[in-house]
Amino acid sequence: MNEAEAITRCLLGDAQAYGWVMREYKHLVHTVSLRVLRHREDAEEATQDAFVKAFQNLHAFQGGSRLSTWLYSIAYRTAVSKLRTRRKGEVSPEELPQGALPHMDSDATEAVDRKRALDHAIAELPQEDATVITLFYLHEQSVEEIVTITGLTASNVKVKLHRSRKRMLDTLQGLLKTELWTIREQ
Amino acid sequence: MNQNDPLRDLFLEAGPAQAAAGLEAAVLAQLAMERVSTPEKALIPRWAWIIAGVCWLALIFLPHPGAFPWEMPTLPHVSMTNGMRWTLGALACGVLLFAVDSMLQMRATRFRSY
Numbered sequence: 001m002n003e004a005e006a007i008t009r010c011l012l013g014d015a016q017a018y019g020w021v022m023r024e025y026k027h028l029v030h031t032v033s034l035r036v037l038r039h040r041e042d043a044e045e046a047t048q049d050a051f052v053k054a055f056q057n058l059h060a061f062q063g064g065s066r067l068s069t070w071l072y073s074i075a076y077r078t079a080v081s082k083l084r085t086r087r088k089g090e091v092s093p094e095e096l097p098q099g100a101l102p103h104m105d106s107d108a109t110e111a112v113d114r115k116r117a118l119d120h121a122i123a124e125l126p127q128e129d130a131t132v133i134t135l136f137y138l139h140e141q142s143v144e145e146i147v148t149i150t151g152l153t154a155s156n157v158k159v160k161l162h163r164s165r166k167r168m169l170d171t172l173q174g175l176l177k178t179e180l181w182t183i184r185e186q
Numbered sequence: 187m188n189q190n191d192p193l194r195d196l197f198l199e200a201g202p203a204q205a206a207a208g209l210e211a212a213v214l215a216q217l218a219m220e221r222v223s224t225p226e227k228a229l230i231p232r233w234a235w236i237i238a239g240v241c242w243l244a245l246i247f248l249p250h251p252g253a254f255p256w257e258m259p260t261l262p263h264v265s266m267t268n269g270m271r272w273t274l275g276a277l278a279c280g281v282l283l284f285a286v287d288s289m290l291q292m293r294a295t296r297f298r299s300y
Contacts, residue, residue, distance in 0.1 A: 015214055022210045030205035044206045051213045052220070115200040137197035165193060172196070 003067050010058050018055055025068060026051075028139055029075045032149075035131040036079035037086075038123070046082045050075040065148060069141060073149040076131065083127075114176065121171040128152075129164035136161055 001009075001020050009017035029050055033043040054074050061070050122130045128150070135141045135149060146157045206212070266274070 015217075019210050019214070022213060026205040026209050027202040030209075031202040034203045043203075044209075047205055048209060048212050048216065051209070052216050055213070055217055111199060114196060118196050118200050133193075134197070137191075137194050138200075138202060168193060172193075 007058065007061065007063075007067065010055070021067070022051055025071050028068065029071055031134060031138060032072050032075040032131065033079040035122070035134050036076065036127055037083055038127065042082060042086065043079070046079045047075065049082075050078040053078060065145065068139065069145045069148055072135065072139060072141070076149050117172055117175040120175065121168040124171055125164050125167060129160045129167075132157055132160045133164045133168065 001017065003021075003024075006017045006020050010021065026047065030043060030047040033046040033050065034040065037043045037046060050071070054071055057074075061067065122134065125133065132146055132150065132152070135146050136143075141149065143154055143157050143161075146152070147154050150157070152160070
Protein backbone atom coordinates (compact mmCIF):
# COMPACT_ATOMS: atom_id res chain seq x y z
CA MET A 1 0.00 0.00 0.00
CA ASN A 2 1.28 3.46 -0.80
CA GLU A 3 0.50 6.73 0.94
CA ALA A 4 -2.10 8.00 -1.55
CA GLU A 5 -3.95 4.70 -1.49
CA ALA A 6 -3.87 4.65 2.30
CA ILE A 7 -5.36 8.15 2.50
CA THR A 8 -8.10 7.30 0.02
CA ARG A 9 -8.99 4.17 1.92
CA CYS A 10 -8.92 6.03 5.24
CA LEU A 11 -11.38 8.58 3.85
CA LEU A 12 -13.66 5.70 2.93
CA GLY A 13 -13.50 4.56 6.53
CA ASP A 14 -10.96 1.77 6.23
CA ALA A 15 -9.43 1.33 9.66
CA GLN A 16 -6.78 -1.06 8.38
CA ALA A 17 -5.47 1.65 6.09
CA TYR A 18 -5.15 4.01 9.02
CA GLY A 19 -3.30 1.28 10.85
CA TRP A 20 -0.82 1.30 7.99
CA VAL A 21 -0.40 5.08 8.29
CA MET A 22 0.21 4.76 12.02
CA ARG A 23 2.73 1.98 11.59
CA GLU A 24 4.60 4.08 9.04
CA TYR A 25 4.81 7.24 11.12
CA LYS A 26 4.23 6.35 14.77
CA HIS A 27 7.87 6.42 15.84
CA LEU A 28 8.61 9.68 14.08
CA VAL A 29 5.43 11.33 15.34
CA HIS A 30 6.25 10.07 18.83
CA THR A 31 9.73 11.57 18.54
CA VAL A 32 8.23 14.98 17.78
CA SER A 33 6.01 14.71 20.86
CA LEU A 34 8.92 13.55 22.98
CA ARG A 35 11.13 16.43 21.87
CA VAL A 36 8.48 18.94 22.88
CA LEU A 37 7.31 17.33 26.11
CA ARG A 38 10.47 15.56 27.25
CA HIS A 39 8.38 13.14 29.21
CA ARG A 40 7.76 9.66 27.87
CA GLU A 41 4.27 9.09 29.23
CA ASP A 42 3.07 12.56 28.25
CA ALA A 43 4.58 12.07 24.82
CA GLU A 44 2.81 8.73 24.38
CA GLU A 45 -0.46 10.35 25.32
CA ALA A 46 0.16 13.27 22.97
CA THR A 47 1.08 10.89 20.15
CA GLN A 48 -2.17 9.02 20.61
CA ASP A 49 -4.14 12.26 20.67
CA ALA A 50 -2.34 13.46 17.56
CA PHE A 51 -3.25 10.34 15.61
CA VAL A 52 -6.87 10.61 16.72
CA LYS A 53 -6.99 14.25 15.62
CA ALA A 54 -5.30 13.40 12.34
CA PHE A 55 -7.88 10.72 11.57
CA GLN A 56 -10.75 13.02 12.44
CA ASN A 57 -9.33 15.76 10.22
CA LEU A 58 -7.99 13.67 7.39
CA HIS A 59 -10.53 15.21 5.03
CA ALA A 60 -8.74 18.54 5.58
CA PHE A 61 -5.48 17.14 4.27
CA GLN A 62 -5.28 18.63 0.80
CA GLY A 63 -2.09 16.95 -0.30
CA GLY A 64 -0.34 20.32 -0.56
CA SER A 65 2.41 18.98 1.68
CA ARG A 66 3.79 15.58 2.50
CA LEU A 67 1.57 13.50 4.77
CA SER A 68 4.49 13.28 7.18
CA THR A 69 4.72 17.08 7.41
CA TRP A 70 0.99 17.31 8.06
CA LEU A 71 1.18 14.63 10.77
CA TYR A 72 4.19 16.27 12.42
CA SER A 73 2.43 19.62 12.52
CA ILE A 74 -0.55 18.04 14.28
CA ALA A 75 1.78 16.23 16.67
CA TYR A 76 3.74 19.41 17.34
CA ARG A 77 0.64 21.49 18.08
CA THR A 78 -0.85 18.75 20.23
CA ALA A 79 2.34 18.44 22.24
CA VAL A 80 2.75 22.21 22.65
CA SER A 81 -0.85 22.45 23.83
CA LYS A 82 -0.21 19.67 26.32
CA LEU A 83 2.96 21.39 27.45
CA ARG A 84 1.05 24.61 28.14
CA THR A 85 -1.56 22.71 30.12
CA ARG A 86 1.19 21.03 32.09
CA ARG A 87 2.91 24.33 32.81
CA LYS A 88 -0.32 25.80 34.14
CA GLY A 89 -0.75 22.91 36.51
CA GLU A 90 1.71 20.57 38.00
CA VAL A 91 5.20 21.00 36.72
CA SER A 92 6.57 17.75 35.44
CA PRO A 93 10.29 17.38 35.69
CA GLU A 94 12.05 17.07 32.40
CA GLU A 95 13.20 13.60 31.62
CA LEU A 96 16.79 13.36 30.78
CA PRO A 97 17.89 10.48 28.63
CA GLN A 98 17.49 7.18 30.39
CA GLY A 99 20.61 5.84 31.97
CA ALA A 100 23.51 7.72 33.29
CA LEU A 101 25.38 10.25 31.27
CA PRO A 102 27.73 8.23 29.12
CA HIS A 103 31.18 8.11 30.50
CA MET A 104 33.03 8.00 27.27
CA ASP A 105 36.43 6.44 27.07
CA SER A 106 38.63 5.63 24.16
CA ASP A 107 36.48 2.81 22.87
CA ALA A 108 33.26 4.75 23.13
CA THR A 109 32.36 4.15 19.57
CA GLU A 110 29.54 1.73 20.08
CA ALA A 111 26.27 2.78 18.55
CA VAL A 112 24.50 2.65 21.87
CA ASP A 113 26.97 5.07 23.37
CA ARG A 114 26.65 7.40 20.44
CA LYS A 115 22.90 7.28 20.82
CA ARG A 116 23.17 8.12 24.51
CA ALA A 117 25.51 10.97 23.75
CA LEU A 118 23.14 12.26 21.11
CA ASP A 119 20.18 12.04 23.49
CA HIS A 120 22.17 13.92 26.08
CA ALA A 121 23.17 16.63 23.64
CA ILE A 122 19.56 17.02 22.52
CA ALA A 123 18.38 17.19 26.13
CA GLU A 124 20.69 20.11 26.75
CA LEU A 125 19.04 22.15 24.00
CA PRO A 126 15.98 24.32 24.60
CA GLN A 127 12.79 22.45 23.72
CA GLU A 128 12.10 24.38 20.51
CA ASP A 129 15.67 24.03 19.26
CA ALA A 130 15.63 20.30 20.00
CA THR A 131 12.45 19.91 18.00
CA VAL A 132 13.71 21.94 15.06
CA ILE A 133 16.99 20.10 14.76
CA THR A 134 15.28 16.72 15.11
CA LEU A 135 12.82 17.62 12.40
CA PHE A 136 15.67 18.70 10.18
CA TYR A 137 17.99 15.75 10.63
CA LEU A 138 15.88 12.79 11.67
CA HIS A 139 12.63 13.61 9.92
CA GLU A 140 14.48 15.09 6.93
CA GLN A 141 12.16 18.05 6.76
CA SER A 142 13.18 21.13 4.83
CA VAL A 143 13.29 24.57 6.43
CA GLU A 144 10.02 25.41 4.69
CA GLU A 145 8.40 22.28 6.07
CA ILE A 146 9.68 23.05 9.58
CA VAL A 147 8.13 26.51 9.22
CA THR A 148 4.82 24.82 8.37
CA ILE A 149 5.09 22.45 11.31
CA THR A 150 6.20 24.85 14.01
CA GLY A 151 4.84 28.18 12.85
CA LEU A 152 8.26 29.78 13.29
CA THR A 153 9.67 32.07 10.63
CA ALA A 154 12.17 30.71 8.15
CA SER A 155 14.94 32.93 9.49
CA ASN A 156 14.17 31.85 13.02
CA VAL A 157 14.35 28.19 12.00
CA LYS A 158 17.71 28.78 10.31
CA VAL A 159 19.07 30.55 13.37
CA LYS A 160 17.87 27.78 15.64
CA LEU A 161 19.38 25.15 13.38
CA HIS A 162 22.72 26.90 13.26
CA ARG A 163 22.83 27.57 16.98
CA SER A 164 21.70 24.15 18.11
CA ARG A 165 23.98 22.40 15.64
CA LYS A 166 26.96 24.28 17.00
CA ARG A 167 25.97 23.59 20.57
CA MET A 168 25.37 19.91 19.93
CA LEU A 169 28.69 19.53 18.18
CA ASP A 170 30.44 21.12 21.14
CA THR A 171 28.67 18.81 23.57
CA LEU A 172 29.26 15.73 21.47
CA GLN A 173 32.87 16.56 20.89
CA GLY A 174 33.35 16.53 24.62
CA LEU A 175 31.62 13.17 24.90
CA LEU A 176 32.76 11.34 21.85
CA LYS A 177 36.42 11.13 21.14
CA THR A 178 36.16 10.10 17.56
CA GLU A 179 37.30 11.35 14.25
CA LEU A 180 33.67 11.82 13.33
CA TRP A 181 33.94 15.40 14.50
CA THR A 182 36.95 16.34 12.52
CA ILE A 183 34.78 17.08 9.52
CA ARG A 184 32.96 19.71 11.51
CA GLU A 185 35.04 22.45 9.97
CA GLN A 186 34.31 21.34 6.41
CA MET B 187 24.44 21.58 5.72
CA ASN B 188 25.81 18.89 3.55
CA GLN B 189 25.01 15.21 3.35
CA ASN B 190 28.30 14.38 5.12
CA ASP B 191 27.14 16.18 8.20
CA PRO B 192 28.18 14.09 11.25
CA LEU B 193 25.05 15.12 13.07
CA ARG B 194 22.90 13.78 10.29
CA ASP B 195 24.74 10.47 10.49
CA LEU B 196 24.26 10.35 14.24
CA PHE B 197 20.57 11.18 14.07
CA LEU B 198 19.94 8.58 11.38
CA GLU B 199 21.97 5.97 13.22
CA ALA B 200 20.12 6.60 16.49
CA GLY B 201 16.72 6.58 14.77
CA PRO B 202 13.47 7.79 16.23
CA ALA B 203 12.21 7.19 19.74
CA GLN B 204 10.07 4.08 19.97
CA ALA B 205 6.36 4.70 20.28
CA ALA B 206 4.27 2.58 22.60
CA ALA B 207 3.67 -0.94 21.31
CA GLY B 208 -0.10 -0.75 21.55
CA LEU B 209 -0.46 2.66 19.97
CA GLU B 210 -2.48 1.59 16.92
CA ALA B 211 -4.92 -0.43 19.00
CA ALA B 212 -5.28 2.42 21.50
CA VAL B 213 -5.96 4.98 18.76
CA LEU B 214 -8.51 2.77 17.01
CA ALA B 215 -10.20 2.01 20.33
CA GLN B 216 -10.34 5.72 21.18
CA LEU B 217 -11.82 6.51 17.76
CA ALA B 218 -14.42 3.79 18.18
CA MET B 219 -15.26 4.94 21.69
CA GLU B 220 -15.66 8.57 20.63
CA ARG B 221 -17.96 7.48 17.84
CA VAL B 222 -20.11 5.41 20.20
CA SER B 223 -20.23 8.07 22.88
CA THR B 224 -21.23 10.83 20.47
CA PRO B 225 -25.00 11.12 20.82
CA GLU B 226 -26.85 11.10 17.54
CA LYS B 227 -28.72 14.31 16.92
CA ALA B 228 -32.41 14.13 16.19
CA LEU B 229 -33.09 13.90 12.48
CA ILE B 230 -35.45 16.85 12.64
CA PRO B 231 -34.21 19.41 15.14
CA ARG B 232 -36.36 20.95 17.80
CA TRP B 233 -36.53 24.33 16.08
CA ALA B 234 -37.95 22.68 12.95
CA TRP B 235 -40.69 21.06 15.00
CA ILE B 236 -41.53 24.43 16.57
CA ILE B 237 -41.73 26.12 13.16
CA ALA B 238 -43.88 23.30 11.83
CA GLY B 239 -46.20 23.61 14.85
CA VAL B 240 -46.53 27.37 14.42
CA CYS B 241 -47.28 26.95 10.71
CA TRP B 242 -49.92 24.33 11.50
CA LEU B 243 -51.60 26.59 14.04
CA ALA B 244 -51.42 29.50 11.63
CA LEU B 245 -53.17 27.42 8.99
CA ILE B 246 -55.99 26.72 11.42
CA PHE B 247 -56.40 30.15 12.95
CA LEU B 248 -55.48 32.64 10.22
CA PRO B 249 -58.65 32.21 8.14
CA HIS B 250 -60.69 33.09 11.24
CA PRO B 251 -58.56 34.89 13.82
CA GLY B 252 -59.82 34.30 17.33
CA ALA B 253 -61.35 30.96 16.49
CA PHE B 254 -60.68 27.90 18.63
CA PRO B 255 -59.75 24.49 17.26
CA TRP B 256 -63.17 23.10 18.09
CA GLU B 257 -64.70 25.93 16.06
CA MET B 258 -62.47 25.08 13.13
CA PRO B 259 -63.83 26.68 10.02
CA THR B 260 -64.47 24.77 6.91
CA LEU B 261 -61.28 24.63 4.97
CA PRO B 262 -61.46 25.57 1.29
CA HIS B 263 -62.55 22.63 -0.75
CA VAL B 264 -60.45 21.66 -3.72
CA SER B 265 -62.14 19.28 -6.04
CA MET B 266 -59.95 16.69 -7.62
CA THR B 267 -60.36 13.31 -9.17
CA ASN B 268 -59.30 10.11 -7.46
CA GLY B 269 -56.41 9.68 -9.89
CA MET B 270 -55.18 13.17 -9.17
CA ARG B 271 -55.28 12.47 -5.41
CA TRP B 272 -53.17 9.34 -5.83
CA THR B 273 -50.73 11.16 -8.08
CA LEU B 274 -50.33 14.04 -5.65
CA GLY B 275 -50.04 11.62 -2.72
CA ALA B 276 -47.37 9.61 -4.50
CA LEU B 277 -45.47 12.76 -5.43
CA ALA B 278 -45.66 14.05 -1.86
CA CYS B 279 -44.41 10.70 -0.51
CA GLY B 280 -41.58 10.70 -3.05
CA VAL B 281 -40.50 14.22 -2.13
CA LEU B 282 -40.71 13.38 1.57
CA LEU B 283 -38.64 10.19 1.21
CA PHE B 284 -36.09 11.99 -0.95
CA ALA B 285 -35.78 14.76 1.66
CA VAL B 286 -35.36 12.23 4.48
CA ASP B 287 -32.79 10.29 2.48
CA SER B 288 -30.82 13.45 1.69
CA MET B 289 -30.82 14.51 5.31
CA LEU B 290 -29.65 11.10 6.45
CA GLN B 291 -26.85 11.11 3.90
CA MET B 292 -25.73 14.57 4.98
CA ARG B 293 -25.66 13.51 8.58
CA ALA B 294 -23.90 10.23 8.01
CA THR B 295 -20.39 10.25 9.36
CA ARG B 296 -17.69 9.79 6.80
CA PHE B 297 -15.91 7.08 8.71
CA ARG B 298 -18.09 4.12 9.45
CA SER B 299 -15.86 1.19 10.11
CA TYR B 300 -13.29 1.02 12.83
